[in-house]
Amino acid sequence: MKFQHFFHKHKLSPLKLVRNPEVQCLGCMDIVVGSTYCCLVCFEFVMYKSCAYLPTQIQRDIFHPHPLTINLVDLFVCNACRRLTQSIIGYRCMCCELKLDFKCVVAILNDGNEIVKCDEETHQGTTILHFCHPHQLTRCIYSSPTSQLEKLLWETKKLFCVACNLELSENGLLIYAYVYLPCRIFIHE
Incomplete structure (x- = not known):
């Protein structure tokens, strides 16, 4: 049975896919294997069935x-x-500044206790006021994109530290950084 996803103009067809590192779900960004919905018109849209059925509001x-x-x-x-997330699909609060990436929303919907947890170290010093910028900087975790879809999303958004002028991270390394996104300020921890 075909399915019309709000994010795509063509109807999607159910399809079982074998593992292919080049094909990723547009929701969770994982490599697709198994039951999916695919666009058989333009071949640009692939999404796990579970991701495709997520509601537009929760x-x-x-x-x-x-x-x-x-x-x-x-x-x-x-x-x-x-x-620090560059996502095609995420969720934001209608009343406040809360934003969640796709994987955290899936975890909340499946079981609120299973949300992706970060260690205590991540939350220590969540915001700072740094002499290089007048706004509060938020502490986050960043790793450079590893998959083709992530690289495509991040391609135009190279992130450089304002202190050392080096790219935030390369080769998929996980680093801590402080950011203020409205001004596009990034600084290595």
């Missing part, structure tokens, strides 16, 4: 008191896992 009072709505193509720090 409400989980146990996790957050306000509704979360779908947010398309955005660069943000996920408030749950603290990762």
